[in-house]
Amino acid sequence: MSQANSHYTKQQSTFVQRFKKNYIGWLFIILSVLGIGLFYFYPMVQAFLLSLQSGMGSNLEYVGLDNYIRLFNDPTFITALTNTILYLLIQVPVMIVLALIFSVLLNDPTLKFRGFFRTAIFLPAVTSLVAYAVIFKYLFGSDGLVNEFLLNFNLISEPLNWLTDPFLAKITIIIAITWRWTGYNMIFYLSALQNVDKSMYEAARIDGASPVQQFFFITIPLLKPIILFTSIVSTIGTLQLFDEVMNITSGGPGNATMTISMYIYNLSFEYTPDFGYAATVSYVILILVVILSFIQFKLGGDRE
Amino acid sequence: MKKIKRIFIYLFLSTAAIVSIFPFLWMIVSMTNKSVDVTRGKLTPGMHFIENLNNLLETTQIGIALWNSFLIAVITTVLTLLIGSLAGYGFEIYRSKGKDMIFNILILSMMIPFAAIMIPLYRLFGRISADAPFIGLDTLAAAFLPTIITAFFIFFFRQNTKMFAKELVEAGRIDGLSELGIFFRIYLPTMKTTYAAAAIIAFMNSWNNYLWPLVVLQSPENQTIPLLISNLGAGYTPDYGVIMTAIVIATLPTALVFFLMQRHFVAGMMGSVKG
Amino acid sequence: MRKNFWLLMIALLTAIVLAACSGGDDGSGNAEEEDNGDDGSQITAWAWDPNFNIAALNLAKEHYDNENFEMEIIENAQDDIVQRLNTGLSSGTMKGMPNIVLIEDQRAQSFLQSYPDAFYAIGDYFNPEDFADYKLAPTSFDGEQYGLPFDTGVTGFFYRTDYLEEAGYTHDDLVNITWSEYVEIAKDVKEQTGQAMLSLDPNDLGILRVMMQTTGTWYTSEDGTIQLEGNEPLQMALENYKELMENDLVKLSSDWSQYLAAFNSGDVASVPAGNWIGPSVEAEESQAGLWRVAPTPRLDMEGAANASNQGGSSFYVLNIDGKEAAAEFLGETFGSNVEFYQDLVQEVGAIGTFKPASEGDAYQFENEFFNGQQVVYDFSQWMEEIPQVDYGMNTYGIEDILSAEIQQYLDGKSLEDVLSDAQTQAENQFK
Structure with a gap:
């Protein structure tokens, strides 16, 4: 073309x-x-x-690159960074693949109740964060519905501490983000699928290509620009992850779910404000995203 | 074989739908319960909806907050779509080395957390206040101005323009349309699913935006919905029944926008044939 | 296709017109506000919680005899106030900032020291010595009194009489005990009734602060030195904490609503917390008569008091036009009016830190929910015994570091290592 x-x-x-x-x-x-x-x-x-200054509130003075050096000796920052990267590596691919599957299934004109499914899967994205935090805390509480369900099916022998165990709390956060944003990403794919030429699928069908083959050899290549878009946007979103962590675990237990954005917030508003150091930490996100986007662009092969 | 696969697909989608919709239903149920029952996770409807609603109407100015949020969201959505799609189209159709470089620089602006630029931005609006108080601090305009021009939507429209059949542009030129005419009369109607998706996202972002309106809108008459909900949950003894009522009311407009826009996502709708 | 397009265009135009209109409206609204600012007669106040702080301000307004005084009270969540103040004060733009603002005591020093010129010293408008001693250090800076002490966070040991009786304890057994005794009682309660003794959110180390303050110690010393390593009260507090956790005496909650639900649904036998938890305990009417309050347990150390504090906040005046009017208002109401404090207790249920108030009638009220106990009077007596500590600048910052280390302590790391590692990290962070 x-x-x-x-x-x-x-x-x-x-x-x-x-x-x-x-x-x-x-x-x-x-x-x-x-x-x-x-x-x-x-x-x-x-x-x-x-970011070249440090001090409390409005008493700032120039410290050169001291803030950047301070980062390396800051265990909270290092924890926040590793947590954030962990979320990124696990959550973004899972979510993108799920969203793609949903959009392709829901794009099938012979499927019944499409409108209902579409709306239902998108709903988490519009549900207010406050409600969603309250209910997640309730569902994943030690005597919440999730544990009850798992106990009834004998999948676990005693209730799991989804929110207060350092490892499980991370899993809970990943589930929460995936729950909230999969439908959101699905929208981009659904809208993009409408702009795809239907005749290509018909031709493929005549040639005997299975739906799975159609998915890999037609849908994915055609949606490449949008997949690239969503994966970059999701990467940025995850690196700036704040809402879920703030509202569901407040970064705990013991910083086990702390993210970089949450740390920036704490440095600015929760602790005695050090806006200089907070700005330094945000520049780290910027640098990370630039590197990651560069890799994604290269992998996505956007350059002609 | 094919039937089994169908059943499997329905099963998969139904599970996903139930998981997705459950918290939403719970919210609606909680709206009818007392605070104590909400915190216990009661799953059956109660008789306290009218009481919760009355409390909400008495203790807050939810009408004003809804109107402010609505005004900001509508203006933001329309302007964001217009400006974002113009730029996304411009970057892709009139592609040049210089523009590509500028595009990459603009993309950088998405990457820094908002908390980092918030204070300089606030200072900027403080200065704007002196010369132009009608768009300065504590005005609705200040709440939406920084959000209507975003790299996110430029990027989104550009990526979608990559899938737009560019022969149509040439066809438009041959028909004697101006460049802007091509955009409005050919591109815009063809890309309506893209616009629908963008409208949903832009409306939703604006409706839920919290941090910036929080710092820039100080007077109660400029309060928006997320700020109101944040206030409700702030006491030593928050009333979760009232909070859930407020949340359901706050969620409806975005859900409604989605309902209205989603018909554009139906493959091979008559619109494109008839149009 | 064409029809849709025009519809969209019309929508566009309407929106732009709307935008212009709203801009105009805001302009006029804004101008009005500036006029008010010039007069200096319109005072604004920011506070959180409509049933408590906002109600207290409204009551104070009623008690203030001054026709020229106009005050708009704006309700904001506490976190929202912190963000707005920090953004506003750090940008140097005082526009839109309030005249009076409520700040939590543990945050006050970080505001006073971060924005030294932003606050107005109000020590001349009332007599600081009329207030509970422990309130003065957090509300003053550099020898000047900046805050007008408001509510007390004096703690009590709220307990279920039925559960404790079943475990073999009477009220007298629970008065003036130590935290290690509390742990032993908790074990008995668990054994006899199967109930947990208390509910805790592992993200909130408030209980450690309550324990520590009974000895007058904090994470930092008065000159701001971080003292985690070798801090004996903190060590004892942590040992008690671990003992409670390991013996399954705690019902874990992961947020405020679950914390409330734990005692409202009868899942815990006690609530050691600030007096402000009282109304939430009373919210479950079916438990009326089943609760009483004993003094806070102390740490097993010489000089420790059976009184501590959790939360509490004070009013501050910003250094902008209208500051004198604002300070006068505070001084005449919260600063000196005994009658006002009686109404405050009766109508709002807030206990102030103004010492002369406790002799008034309202403080003698016998609360039926708590078995006819004079709860307010008891709290006001305990309040005067609270050991004074300087909260310093870094309480919340240190706690984030400490909470990560506590996780490891619960997993078996030695207490000495935990505290010395936390000390090193905190020193790196807060030089």
Whole structure:
């Protein structure tokens, strides 16, 4: 498709046209460039300057790179970082695959009750965080429904401490994020599937391709831009994970579920505020995401 | 064989649906229970809904909060979609090396946690307040301005534009449409599922946004729904029945937006044939 | 296709018009506010909890005889207040900041020291010596009194008379005991009744602070030095904590609602906590007459008192226009009005830290729920015995470090190692 397209443009384009096209292209993006510059980059530069300072509240002084050195001797930061990366490695792939499966199943026009399933699976994303935190704490409490269920089916012999055991609390958080965001990601795939040319599937069916083959050889390659988008966005989301941890475990027990964003929040508002060090920790997220996105872009093969 | 597979699919989807919908149902049940029963995890409906609702209406200004949140969310959604899709389209259709570089830089802005830029941003609005108080601190405009232009939606629309049949652009040019005309008359109607998805997400983000409205909106008449709910849970003896009532009311608008928009997700709907 | 497109365009335009209108509205609303600011007559106050702090402020307003005084009381969650104050004060933009703000005692020093010019010293508007001693250190800084002490977090040992009787204990057996005795009693209760003694959230180390304060010690010394290693009261507190955990005497809760549910549904025999838990205990009407309150157990050390504190907050005045009016209001109500404090106890159920108030009638009230015990009077007496500690700047920061180490302590790491490791980490963090 795109080959035919570029071939076509090459024939058409004269210098004047190219100039005109370019100039109009800038018009399309100028508002965004200015807005993001003002509301994101200007504060980001300020935050960077802040990361070179340290002190309580408004008593800040320049300390150069001290904050960055301090990171390496900060066990809470290291715990937060390893927890966050653990969430990322386990949760993002599981969620993306689940969301893809749901969207493909729900895109089948012969399936009954599609509207119901779609809405039900999306609902967790709109449910208020407060409600969802209260209920997760209740479900996963030591005498909550989850334990009751597992006990009844003899899967465990005594109640598990889902929220107060350091290992299980991490699992609970991963379940919670997956529960909340799978439907959200499904929306992106469902909408993208509508823009896919149906005739390709018909052709494949005539050629005798099984649904699984269709999934791997048509759906996935066609959805590649959106899969790339969701995996980058989910990566960023997980690296900035805050809501679930804050509301379900408050980072505990004993920092076992602490994330980087939660730590930034604590440094700014929970402890005596050290905005300089908090800014330093956020720049670490920035650096991490840049590296990870770069890898994802490379793997996704976006470059032509 | 095929039938067994079907049954398996239904079983799988039903389990997922039940797991997803359960907390939502629990919320609705809890809305009718006393606080003590909510904390005990009572699963059957009670008789306290009217009482909870009355308490909520008496102790909070939920009407004002709903209106503020609604206003902010609608404006945010419309402007976000317009600005984001213009830019996403611009970056992909008029692709050039320079624009690609700018695009990559813009993407960086998604990556820093909001908590880090919040204080500089607040300071910026403090300064804006001096010259233009109508968009300065403690105005609804200040609550949505920084959220309407986001790299997220530019990125989203650009990725979707990659799947848009670009021959249509050339066809539009041959038909004598202006570049902006092509965008509005060809791209926008063709991509309506993409817009529907974006609208759901933008509305939801805005409706649930907490941290920035919290710091920038100080007066009670500018309160939004998440702030109201946060207040409800803040006492030494929170009333969970009332909180659940507020939460259900707060959840309905986003659920409604989803219901309205999701019809666009139906494959091969008549719309695209008839249109 | 075309129809949809135009519909969308109309929606767009409407929204933009709406945006413009709302902008205009806000503008006018804003201008009004600024006018008010210039007069200096409109005072704003931020506090949390409508049934407690907000109600107390409203009551104070009723008791204040000043026609020119207007005050808007704004309800915010405590965490929300902390975020707004930090953002506002650190940006140097005082616009939108309140005149009066309620701050939790354990956070006060971090605000006072982080934003030294932001607060207004109000020591001249009332007599600090009228207040419970333990309230003064957290509310003052650099020799100046900044906070007007409000509610007390004086703790009590709320217990179920039926469970304790079944285990063979009378009220007298529970008065003025030590924490190790408490642990032994807990074992008996478990054995006789099968109930846990208390409910704890492993994320909240409040119980350790309650134990520690009975000896007048804290994580930090008065000059701010971190003292975890070799802190004998803390060691004893941790030993008791581990003993409770290991013998299954604790019902674990993972949040506030579960904590409340534990005693409301009769799953625990006692609640050692601040007096403000009282209304939540009373919320379960079917348990009326089954509860009483004994003094807080002390740590087994010389000089320890059977009184401690958990929570409690005080009012502060920001250094902006209207500060004198705000300080006068606080001084005349919370700072000196004995009658006001009687109403406060009766109508709001809040116990202040103003010592002359405890002789008033309202404090003698016999509470039926607690078997006719004069609960308020008892609390006000215990309050005067609370050992004073300086909470310092880093209580919450140190606790995060400590809570990770406590996990390892429960898993078998030695107490000495736990405290010395926590000490090293805390010293690295809070130089």
